[in-house]
Amino acid sequence: MTTPALLLDLEKLDRNIARMGARLEELGGVLRPHVKTNKSIDVTRRILDGAPTRGICVSTLKEAEYFFEHDVRDILYAVGIAPNKLDWAASLKEQGCELKIALDSLEMAHQVARHGRGRGVRHEVMIELDTDGHRSGVAPDDALLIEIADALTDGGASLLGVMTHAGESYNCRTSAELAAISRQERDRTVAAAMRLRAAGHPCPEVSVGSTPTALSVDDLSGVTEVRAGVFAFFDLVMAGVGVCSVNDIAISVLASIIGHQPAKGWAISDAGWMAMSRDRGTASQEIDYGYGLVTDPDGRKMSDLFVGAANQEHGIISGRSGRHASIEDELPVGALVRVLPNHACSTASEFDKYFVVEGDEVKAEWARINGW
């Protein structure tokens, strides 16, 4: 194996999946795993087998196509559809994929319905809700919600349900904040579904989710599915939010030490920002891990070292609490380290495969896809 390489700790993966599974079983919930984090049929099968689930959620049509080719049929594409993707979406449906798409505007509802009529397919649509001001979606109490649903009743499209993603949960720092945003996500989404039903739209599906809210919610009444993806891997940002510990993080980048600047207390590794990604999600958290936290090559022992700065193929490792006098002895040239990432989705996307490890033994190589 040459470095940098993406490692996936099987024991931690399974433990994280079991935790989410137990949590949802307790609440009577069902998971629709968001596969944007892992983009791998092998990881996704592990989730589908390890927790109460129904179908998957994807962030690109390329993911939808890849997972459908690997026999997953029930797929929600949870990013607002664009006109130039409707032919691709229809083609997947025509091949037998149970694809659901999302939108949040009257104009797109009309375009989708028109496209479906012209093509002879019926697009199944989730209306995206904005329950926390994070980005997209219709406000649950906006008159627009009913107008969009009304536009989806003419043959080329049908309303399947409502969905939201409480993205603001990533900014929570206390369990009280997490509990509040989880309750808000559920309450507002269920309220929107009830408004639609009162207006004569069946609206069978009520989909909510994010890793922080899925692990914090205490009542899923009225919710038909929970979407989450990062929970299977976890990362330093999730540790900062407080929904996991750094010991739960299942992915890491294996790197080699290639040099030093002893006077500065630096070791230079071959995992720069191209390997770790440019994600600096912990910069706004209580503990800023730079481009990642350094552990020993087995991933067992956390160190005081982090990737304090990075260039494309160079990671500059230094002490988090100041200059490391003996770094060249601790990490000589050729030494291996594992680096835990800020953000699992972005770091994993830099690689085309996972080396699946138990301890320091490689058990398998699992391919993943990227791009669009």
Place this chain on the structure above:
Amino acid sequence: MTTPALLLDLEKLDRNIARMGARLEELGGVLRPHVKTNKSIDVTRRILDGAPTRGICVSTLKEAEYFFEHDVRDILYAVGIAPNKLDWAASLKEQGCELKIALDSLEMAHQVARHGRGRGVRHEVMIELDTDGHRSGVAPDDALLIEIADALTDGGASLLGVMTHAGESYNCRTSAELAAISRQERDRTVAAAMRLRAAGHPCPEVSVGSTPTALSVDDLSGVTEVRAGVFAFFDLVMAGVGVCSVNDIAISVLASIIGHQPAKGWAISDAGWMAMSRDRGTASQEIDYGYGLVTDPDGRKMSDLFVGAANQEHGIISGRSGRHASIEDELPVGALVRVLPNHACSTASEFDKYFVVEGDEVKAEWARINGW
């Protein structure tokens, strides 16, 4: 074409290459293009044909292998070698690749020489110099420089020359600063080569470079090659450094508008941070372009809009100088925009191909590689 897609403006690419070519011809310099930005044989051939060049420079052995398979033989792998890559490097040499490797420590010099002896190859080595405190490298006046060279004379390795990268040039903001760091890069590298020669080491090669210094240096005496990569595409960071204008930027991401939050003055696009990359290089510059500057779909008209925030597959477009009252009329659902990136290397790496355009017409598709 579905969005997001990576566009490469052929006219701008050719203009940027011609500019670097003219600059080097004027100074009697020769370019070793750094292909870590483009990772595409088609782009690289355009550079090799359009400017005075010799070989290429790569940031990974995967690049070395790919370009060697496409008939480029003279290749400098300019990141400090790691022990687990020496077999791969030797294998490329055995197949006829004129691969040169880099290092900056006595320990690695010994390891490389030992590996070469054991394998029966002679590794050609460039000693990396630190001329500006940016990251790796031996100080040009350090006794270590001669010790490393002495370790490279025993059959398994030979000293080819010295190299540096004035990475601090990215932090320059004035032409005076650029001129100073360019002079420093040349002077210190040439001085190190002279020290080695005085100590009896031939040291034929003297390699310097970065896009800002290559475009600012006024004297290349004693330098045998200049390395630069971003210059062919340029980006918003380079515009902030002052070595190009935003109109010179040859790559962009084509995106679709998928929704709005009219009350906030937001348009939502399908080019989030997965398409733009997480690079926020302009955050520390005079003009912060968020995740990218929005232009019209032809790339001709710059706007006051930028990608102010981003999620994985969502870009939140808003006004740079405040709330955009009419954004939903200016950019209706389904509208296309081009987004100019902060950093060409990181944005291009999110894609596996370039759509090569002249105006808004797609002339070709050029594949690129990623990963290790």
